[in-house]
Amino acid sequence: MNHDWLANNTFHHSDFVDLSQLLARKREQNLTISLCLPTLNEEKTIAKEIVIMKSELMTRYPLLDEIIVIDSGSEDKTVEVAKYYGARVYYSDQILPGLKRFRGKGENLWKALYITEGDIIIYLDTDIKNIHHRFAYALLGPLLLYERIKFCKAFYDRPLSEGKALRPTGGGRVTELLIRPLFSLFFPELTQIMQPLSGEYAGYREIFEKLSFPIGYGIETSMLLDIFTGWGLDVIAQVDLDRRVHRNQSTKALGKMAFAILHRFINRVTKYGMIDAKTALFKEMIQYNQLNNEYQLDIFEFDETERPPMIDIPEYRRKFDYPENGTAGDVRE
Amino acid sequence: MDHFLEKIPGFLSVIEGCRDTMITNIVLIGEKAAPTFKEGERVKTFVNRLITSGVDECTFDSIQNPIGIIRGKGEKPPILLVAHLDTFVDQIEDFNYTIKKNMISGPGVSDNSVGVGTLASLPQLLRKLNLQFESDILLAGVIQSIGKGNLRGIRHLLKSWSDPVRGAVCIEGVELGRLNYFSEGMIRAEIDCISSLKGEFDRYNHPNAILVINEVINRMLEIRLPKKPRSKVVIGRVSGGVNHGKNAETANIGFEIRSDSDEIVKEIYRDVEDIIENFRHIYHVDLNIKTISNLNAAHLRFNHPLVKSSYRVIRALGLEPVVRSSESELSILLSHQIPAVTLGMTHSAKTDPESNVEIKPLFKGIAQLVGVLMAIDQGVCDEP
Numbered sequence: 212m213n214h215d216w217l218a219n220n221t222f223h224h225s226d227f228v229d230l231s232q233l234l235a236r237k238r239e240q241n242l243t244i245s246l247c248l249p250t251l252n253e254e255k256t257i258a259k260e261i262v263i264m265k266s267e268l269m270t271r272y273p274l275l276d277e278i279i280v281i282d283s284g285s286e287d288k289t290v291e292v293a294k295y296y297g298a299r300v301y302y303s304d305q306i307l308p309g310l311k312r313f314r315g316k317g318e319n320l321w322k323a324l325y326i327t328e329g330d331i332i333i334y335l336d337t338d339i340k341n342i343h344h345r346f347a348y349a350l351l352g353p354l355l356l357y358e359r360i361k362f363c364k365a366f367y368d369r370p371l372s373e374g375k376a377l378r379p380t381g382g383g384r385v386t387e388l389l390i391r392p393l394f395s396l397f398f399p400e401l402t403q404i405m406q407p408l409s410g411e412y413a414g415y416r417e418i419f420e421k422l423s424f425p426i427g428y429g430i431e432t433s434m435l436l437d438i439f440t441g442w443g444l445d446v447i448a449q450v451d452l453d454r455r456v457h458r459n460q461s462t463k464a465l466g467k468m469a470f471a472i473l474h475r476f477i478n479r480v481t482k483y484g485m486i487d488a489k490t491a492l493f494k495e496m497i498q499y500n501q502l503n504n505e506y507q508l509d510i511f512e513f514d515e516t517e518r519p520p521m522i523d524i525p526e527y528r529r530k531f532d533y534p535e536n537g538t539a540g541d542v543r544e
Numbered sequence: 545m546d547h548f549l550e551k552i553p554g555f556l557s558v559i560e561g562c563r564d565t566m567i568t569n570i571v572l573i574g575e576k577a578a579p580t581f582k583e584g585e586r587v588k589t590f591v592n593r594l595i596t597s598g599v600d601e602c603t604f605d606s607i608q609n610p611i612g613i614i615r616g617k618g619e620k621p622p623i624l625l626v627a628h629l630d631t632f633v634d635q636i637e638d639f640n641y642t643i644k645k646n647m648i649s650g651p652g653v654s655d656n657s658v659g660v661g662t663l664a665s666l667p668q669l670l671r672k673l674n675l676q677f678e679s680d681i682l683l684a685g686v687i688q689s690i691g692k693g694n695l696r697g698i699r700h701l702l703k704s705w706s707d708p709v710r711g712a713v714c715i716e717g718v719e720l721g722r723l724n725y726f727s728e729g730m731i732r733a734e735i736d737c738i739s740s741l742k743g744e745f746d747r748y749n750h751p752n753a754i755l756v757i758n759e760v761i762n763r764m765l766e767i768r769l770p771k772k773p774r775s776k777v778v779i780g781r782v783s784g785g786v787n788h789g790k791n792a793e794t795a796n797i798g799f800e801i802r803s804d805s806d807e808i809v810k811e812i813y814r815d816v817e818d819i820i821e822n823f824r825h826i827y828h829v830d831l832n833i834k835t836i837s838n839l840n841a842a843h844l845r846f847n848h849p850l851v852k853s854s855y856r857v858i859r860a861l862g863l864e865p866v867v868r869s870s871e872s873e874l875s876i877l878l879s880h881q882i883p884a885v886t887l888g889m890t891h892s893a894k895t896d897p898e899s900n901v902e903i904k905p906l907f908k909g910i911a912q913l914v915g916v917l918m919a920i921d922q923g924v925c926d927e928p
Contacts (some may be wrong), residue, residue, distance in 0.1 A: 254644075255642055256642070258642075258643035258644060258645075259571060259641070259642060259643045262564045262567050262568060262571075262643055263564075263568050263571070263572070265564045266564035266565045266567070266568040267568060267596075270564065270565065271565075271596065288645075291645070292644065292645055295645050296564075296643075297564075340640040340642075341575070341638070341640050343572070456640060
């Protein structure tokens, strides 16, 4: 196992506080950068995220070339507020309208590849209550300053000891009870990634466009596994953002998430030839609610649909001037 | 005078163009908890935002009041802009603000995150407005201001700032249109009553502290107050007891004595001390009064050029000035013979005014501040 990775590829946001240095590197490399914010009913938090990012990373230090919001059909004022504060807002359904429509965060992230123009794309969740522009610039730092790094993921607590006391790694319940045990079993090197499920990450388009995207839960896990198996651990970095405050999910909701992630994981390790599943997996997560002393079934049906690598989509190839008939395999280095 | 008044409404579009930056400063500074005496994190963030905003210089006095300096082009004494950094919110953990279409919400946003955020935005705003001043502009975020802070921050700042100050503006988050140029004399005090286990009383027979405090209040209401100089006693806070079925062993009130005359304030305070002394003996309880803060009465005359100019600036923006006394940094500035006014930057929202402010009026609030700054720079405070 490569133990050096943790020391060499783990950063703290304060390492990248010199925004003029990041801007200089961006200009030297002639890069463009897009910030993508996927939304579904985030009227309480979306405005702050847009305002702070625009003020600090577009007006003061023009690190970002565009901020786009991709909405999955919010029923609150998310879209109205996002437009009011100057973000470019797209309804997910209206992007690539010729394709079958799906709902889910992964779908939005995948479609963002078509809508955005940047060489680097930053994805940030939009339920962050304590948003600060470090959430974006700290993810950009390793990508701009270290040539080897192509994908950077956030975590929120320091994994190392603080004085004599050890702080926990800060992973959530699903991370600690599901992902970390799975990684320990199949990909021990990936256990060095403190929060594999964090929704804040950035990377080069040249990587994202070659990944298939699950439309719903499990996008973060499958993305990490595919980058690790396709490009290796050294292209991945992680950055400590100190603290993230967001909505807390119920254990039951996390159960559904864990079910979907487990599905994706088994799908991936089967595809990589690491296990041989003799039977197909059931797609329904069965939970129960108690109502008036009766138990009611609560069934979550997992949609295993995945979008193919964006580079295989003809409209995308035309927009980004790829030859008409190629595939992801043609351009993978 | 009039030629710059005409420019002020034209500032609005430029200021509105800096909306995101102003909101960002208010939010990032306001989210740092800053109860009085624990303003350290907010001080750091304020200084960081000043530097990001392109202030020419940053410094601290010996109690860590942070001061940004925008260099002027002339030799005139500096103009001081002040906003207090501490907040009435006791919470030590940072909080999270939210932004809606025309509103910023969060603990302490009106008092005084908007004021401090405005201060931090000024270097950039003045550059965008293409304004340069004869005087240096001092942007002081003062600590230890409210409550038990007793305005220590501004007192210390003025004590340690040996050079003359040309004029000053105190910046408060709300309400837009306020124009304060005088302060009443004031003593803020608390009376504590502890009645448990005194002398021969057991826990069932000791005097009820709430009833003792009630007696004190009744006697305070009997104190004769002159109509001229205007004087009043405000009982603003009361607490006591533990639960419904137990005689209260402790009770407390917080009050202020205010008057246009410092002498009257002292007289009334002495009367309250006599009441306390009397009931202490009657009820055999620990009954004590302690002063939290005090201010001397101070004022600019109503026809002082700074007051008249401030009126004109506020009216030039279509607002009607609202004149009241203000017991804040203003009092200390005026008592140091520094011509000063207090201005409000925006409106609080109707629901939960402490925690919600409107965004759009802020543009007028800042235009008004810039207008008054220009008036001071043109000499309205320079006459003896």
